[in-house]
Amino acid sequence: MTFDYDLFVIGGGSGGVRAARIASAEGGAKVALAEESRMGGTCVIRGCVPKKLMVFASEMPEAVADARAYGWDASVGAFDWGRFRGALERELDRLEGAYRSTLLNAGVVIYDARAVVVDPHRVRLASGEEFSVKHILVATGGRPFVPEVPGGELAVTSNEMFHLPALPKRALVVGGGYIASEFACILRGLGVQVTMMYRGASILRGFDDEARGMVAGAMVAREIDIQCGVDVARLEKAAGGILAQGTDGRAQEFDLVMYATGRKPNSGGMGLEALGVGIGARGQVLVDEWSQTAVPSIYAVGDVTDRINLTPVAIREGHAFADTVFRGVPTKADHELVASAVFTQPELGSIGLSEQAAVGLNSAEGQRPIEIFSANFRPMRSLFAGRTEARVLMKLVVDQASQRVLGCHIVGPGAGEMIQLAAIAIKMGATKADFDRTVAVHPTVSEELVTMRKPVRVV
Numbered sequence: 001m002t003f004d005y006d007l008f009v010i011g012g013g014s015g016g017v018r019a020a021r022i023a024s025a026e027g028g029a030k031v032a033l034a035e036e037s038r039m040g041g042t043c044v045i046r047g048c049v050p051k052k053l054m055v056f057a058s059e060m061p062e063a064v065a066d067a068r069a070y071g072w073d074a075s076v077g078a079f080d081w082g083r084f085r086g087a088l089e090r091e092l093d094r095l096e097g098a099y100r101s102t103l104l105n106a107g108v109v110i111y112d113a114r115a116v117v118v119d120p121h122r123v124r125l126a127s128g129e130e131f132s133v134k135h136i137l138v139a140t141g142g143r144p145f146v147p148e149v150p151g152g153e154l155a156v157t158s159n160e161m162f163h164l165p166a167l168p169k170r171a172l173v174v175g176g177g178y179i180a181s182e183f184a185c186i187l188r189g190l191g192v193q194v195t196m197m198y199r200g201a202s203i204l205r206g207f208d209d210e211a212r213g214m215v216a217g218a219m220v221a222r223e224i225d226i227q228c229g230v231d232v233a234r235l236e237k238a239a240g241g242i243l244a245q246g247t248d249g250r251a252q253e254f255d256l257v258m259y260a261t262g263r264k265p266n267s268g269g270m271g272l273e274a275l276g277v278g279i280g281a282r283g284q285v286l287v288d289e290w291s292q293t294a295v296p297s298i299y300a301v302g303d304v305t306d307r308i309n310l311t312p313v314a315i316r317e318g319h320a321f322a323d324t325v326f327r328g329v330p331t332k333a334d335h336e337l338v339a340s341a342v343f344t345q346p347e348l349g350s351i352g353l354s355e356q357a358a359v360g361l362n363s364a365e366g367q368r369p370i371e372i373f374s375a376n377f378r379p380m381r382s383l384f385a386g387r388t389e390a391r392v393l394m395k396l397v398v399d400q401a402s403q404r405v406l407g408c409h410i411v412g413p414g415a416g417e418m419i420q421l422a423a424i425a426i427k428m429g430a431t432k433a434d435f436d437r438t439v440a441v442h443p444t445v446s447e448e449l450v451t452m453r454k455p456v457r458v459v
């Protein structure tokens with residue numbers, strides 16, 4: 001049987017674009033991709049990239065203050081949100097164009113339209129046009145949402161944060177995950193008065209307790225009002241802004257309320273369930289380790305599968321799918337030891353087991369003592385600038401028996417960059433002795449990673 005396309009990719013984000021390019025350019029497949037919004041997806045248009053540019057913008061006042069301490073005659077002046085937003089939009093246009101031309105150069109046919117699945121070998125565009133296809137890749141990502149709360153329509157999500165008409169004076173960020181924490185820091189760095197409301201006990205759940213406690217402490221020192229154990233009960237329009245009533249009975253007024261309490265996979269309304277594709281409780285498309293659904297011709301990668309929701313993971317999954325199905329190189333995406341960074345101020349870089357997870361492993365497996373190495377110090381650069389509260393954490397979680405490094409957690413400037421490099425060693429199975437016989441680079445912050453002699457505790 002002949003098909004219009006060998007592969008039809010639904011979604012032009014991180015996972016979809018990679019899969020389409022590899023299948024076409026390296027696998028020789030006839031490939032089409034449908035994107036209903038802007039090419040590049042969440043990461044490029046409303047996620048990692050614009051967020052990181054906002055992080056850079058928000059770090060400038062501190063850099064200028066440091067410059068003064070280092071003898072420069074420097075002052076910050078006012079922040080022009082409109083000018084920054086314009087530059088940001090131009091950069092996103094450029095990137096979107098680059099993604100589009102990469103696909104076209106790879107021979108991929110692009111449809112700027114929503115697509116749904118009609119049957120295991122048929123897709124339909126919003127225009128009604130249909131194609132017969134040998135394989136379908138669902139790479140439709142996820143979306144933020146505002147939970148059902150009275151007045152919820154007054155709130156925005158991360159999607160809107162890049163297009164605000166003006167910067168607020170007072171902002172409430174609801175949530176305690178990495179996106180909430182990053183936006184709280186961004187807004188604070190840009191001079192906004194920020195409150196965070198999180199119903200859990202402490203922010204950045206899932207990360208190492210010592211590391212996240214340190215980030216939270218530094219955020220409080222920057223005058224971010226972190227309110228834990230409380231949620232928004234209702235939002236109301238008030239004369240001067242939005243009145244947020246907390247579950248603790250307290251009412252506070254803000255100019256902007258941003259929800260970052262989670263994301264949902266974009267699996268609905270696609271015709272998937274009716275065909276027998278499994279959909280999980282969180283709305284995620286259920287796949288096996290080859291990213292294949294219960295319908296053999298339909299695969300899914302990226303956030304829509306809700307495995308590890310990060311861009312490089314979506315890219316790896318898309319690439320592995322294309323290698324397996326179109327290049328004759330069976331490849332499973334590897335979800336072990338994935339490093340990640342939280343771009344708060346200070347940054348948090350993390351890979352592998354947290355101390356708490358290691359303790360859990362210890363008790364689950366009987367006797368498996370874990371050694372904790374940790375250095376907490378004031379880095380030279382900020383200390384000289386008089387920022388005496390700024391601290392750095394370097395932490396290794398080590399299996400006592402094998403001496404293998406199971407986890408690494410870094411808090412401080414450049415933690416994201418540092419964890420990427422530490423991740424190579426840890427992924428290779430480095431032991432503490434391997435770290436120790438690596439001669440330090442001096443004077444750096446990261447040299448502490450190879451100079452921690454004795455465990456601070458064994459758990």
Ligand SMILES: Cc1cc2nc3c(=O)[nH]c(=O)nc-3n(C[C@H](O)[C@H](O)[C@H](O)COP(=O)(O)OP(=O)(O)OC[C@H]3O[C@@H](n4cnc5c(N)ncnc54)[C@H](O)[C@@H]3O)c2cc1C
Nearest residue numbers: 011013014015036041042043047115141302303309310311
């Ligand atoms: C604010 C924010 C910050 C983030 N920061 C980071 C970070 O620092 N590092 C990191 O690794 N990750 C980060 N992420 C996560 C990262 O953006 C995602 O993990 C990644 O984009 C997932 O890629 P994807 O291909 O699965 O989906 P997406 O990139 O979401 O792409 C899916 C695409 O499918 C399209 N689509 C949906 N339905 C249809 C349909 N029916 N027809 C046609 N098109 C459709 C959508 O419009 C979208 O363009 C961040 C996310 C957010 C929201």
